[in-house]
Amino acid sequence: NAGVTQTPKFQVLKTGQSMTLQCAQDMNHNSMYWYRQDPGMGLRLIYYSASEGTTDKGEVPNGYNVSRLNKREFSLRLESAAPSQTSVYFCASSESGQAREKLFFGSGTQLSVL
Amino acid sequence: DAKTTQPPSMDCAEGRAANLPCNHSTISGNEYVYWYRQIHSQGPQYIIHGLKNNETNEMASLIITEDRKSSTLILPHATLRDTAVYYCIGTFGGATNKLIFGTGTLLAVQP
Numbered sequence: 001n002a003g004v005t006q007t008p009k010f011q012v013l014k015t016g017q018s019m020t021l022q023c024a025q026d027m028n029h030n031s032m033y034w035y036r037q038d039p040g041m042g043l044r045l046i047y048y049s050a051s052e053g054t055t056d057k058g059e060v061p062n063g064y065n066v067s068r069l070n071k072r073e074f075s076l077r078l079e080s081a082a083p084s085q086t087s088v089y090f091c092a093s094s095e096s097g098q099a100r101e102k103l104f105f106g107s108g109t110q111l112s113v114l
Numbered sequence: 115d116a117k118t119t120q121p122p123s124m125d126c127a128e129g130r131a132a133n134l135p136c137n138h139s140t141i142s143g144n145e146y147v148y149w150y151r152q153i154h155s156q157g158p159q160y161i162i163h164g165l166k167n168n169e170t171n172e173m174a175s176l177i178i179t180e181d182r183k184s185s186t187l188i189l190p191h192a193t194l195r196d197t198a199v200y201y202c203i204g205t206f207g208g209a210t211n212k213l214i215f216g217t218g219t220l221l222a223v224q225p
Contacts, residue, residue: 041217042216042217045213108157
C-alpha cells in the first residue's frame with residue numbers, strides 16, 4: 001500500500017521553464033491537496049480538490065495551476081517558474097475533506113528555480 | 115480562524131514523557147485541534163485530534179482544557195525517533211482544506 005506518491009523527488013528549473021508535479025493516491029480518497037513549505041515555515045495550501053472534477057484555490061495559488069485528472073491523480077503545474085517558487089511541495093489526500101479526518105502526505109518534491 | 119501558538123523548541127530526555135503545549139485562544143466551538151509531526155523534511159504525519167474531550171491513541175494523548183483555549187500533546191515515553199517538528203493546527207470552517215499550519219515546535223529527544 002503506497003499511500004500518496006509524488007514525482008519527481010527533486011527538480012531544478014531555470015526561470016521561465018514549466019513543469020508538472022505529479023501526485024497519485026491509492027486509498028480511494030475523494031479530497032486531494034497541494035502544499036508548499038518554505039524554509040523555517042509551516043505548510044501553506046496552494047490548491048485543493050474536494051472531489052473528482054472540482055478544484056479550489058488555497059492560500060497561495062498565484063503562479064500555479066492544477067488538474068484533478070481522475071480520483072487518484074492530482075497534478076500541480078508551474079507554467080513559468082520563478083525563483084520565489086523554490087520550495088518543497090507536498091501532496092496530501094483525505095477521505096472526503098470533512099473535519100475529523102486525517103490528511104495523508106506524500107514524501108515531497110524539492111524544487112529549485114534558478 | 116483558529117490560530118495557534120507553540121514554543122519554537124523543546125528538549126526531552128529519552129524514555130521520559132514529552133509534553134508539548136499549544137495555545138489556541140481564538141478557537142471556536144466547531145473547530146478541531148489537530149496535531150501532526152514532521153520528521154526531517156518528510157511529509158507531515160497525523161498524530162491525533164480532538165474537539166473538547168481528551169483523546170488517546172497508540173501514538174499520543176491529547177489533553178484539551180475545559181475552556182478549549184489550550185491543549186497539550188503527550189508522548190508518554192519519548193524515543194530518539196520522536197525527534198521532529200510538531201504542529202498544533204486549528205481549522206476554520208470545519209473542513210480539512212482549512213488547516214492552518216504554523217511553524218510548530220521542534221522537539222529534540224536527547225539520549
